[in-house]
Amino acid sequence: QVQLVQSGAEVKKPGASVKVSCKVSGYTLTELSMHWVRQAPGKGLEWMGGFDPEDGETIYAQKFQGRVTMTEDTSTDTAYMELSSLRSEDTAVYYCATSYCSSTSCYHDYWGQGTLVTVSS
Amino acid sequence: EIVLTQSPATLSLSPGERATLSCGASQSVSSSYLAWYQQKPGLAPRLLIYDASSRATGIPDRFSGSGSGTDFTLTISRLEPEDFAVYYCQQYGSSPRYTFGQGTKLEIK
Numbered sequence: 291q292v293q294l295v296q297s298g299a300e301v302k303k304p305g306a307s308v309k310v311s312c313k314v315s316g317y318t319l320t321e322l323s324m325h326w327v328r329q330a331p332g333k334g335l336e337w338m339g340g341f342d343p344e345d346g347e348t349i350y351a352q353k354f355q356g357r358v359t360m361t362e363d364t365s366t367d368t369a370y371m372e373l374s375s376l377r378s379e380d381t382a383v384y385y386c387a388t389s390y391c392s393s394t395s396c397y398h399d400y401w402g403q404g405t406l407v408t409v410s411s
Numbered sequence: 412e413i414v415l416t417q418s419p420a421t422l423s424l425s426p427g428e429r430a431t432l433s434c435g436a437s438q439s440v441s442s443s444y445l446a447w448y449q450q451k452p453g454l455a456p457r458l459l460i461y462d463a464s465s466r467a468t469g470i471p472d473r474f475s476g477s478g479s480g481t482d483f484t485l486t487i488s489r490l491e492p493e494d495f496a497v498y499y500c501q502q503y504g505s506s507p508r509y510t511f512g513q514g515t516k517l518e519i520k
Contacts, residue, residue, distance in 0.1 A: 325509070335448075335456065335499055337509040351507045385455055389509075395462045396503035397446040401455035 294402035307374040312386030314367040324369040415512035423520040430487040434500035444503035
């Protein structure tokens, strides 16, 4: 059973950066494809990006290109999502979620508990 | 980019009733790549259905998914009190990799 435990809530000022962590247990990070999804208060889910095993690289939603960096530390089985140049619209709960793909389907099967990032001056 | 539109935005029903939630795609979606999630307040989403009609592990059989092409449906045959939540459809594609619908809130009437 995969478990994803995320770091705690953050409060940041506009223009700053935030780095959220996601610790994996039950599996090793190399066995998983980790993605990140965010949810603004009272809004829907928005995919940000993640590791694409088909291409062997991390892919990002166009909206976040240039502002987001997703990395992994396989020695500690921890994934990270860093978002820079924060603005108030980035206030949201950020989730890590594994992406499972077979030859016929792809979906997010395991989710972290979420990390609230608040951007406020 | 494929856009998923869910309807209705809010569905008000009573326990024991049947719920039918719709997800329409702006372009044809492979059924294999259509999933449904349930989200309760303050919690992460939970996978319900994948491949448009396959139930995830531990999901009760009152939940079923159907559809193909541009029209997909999540049906809850007989609502239990714990089923009142927000439901999202999601598709997997080329760019962006994942797209979500805007959600349907299922509330108690």
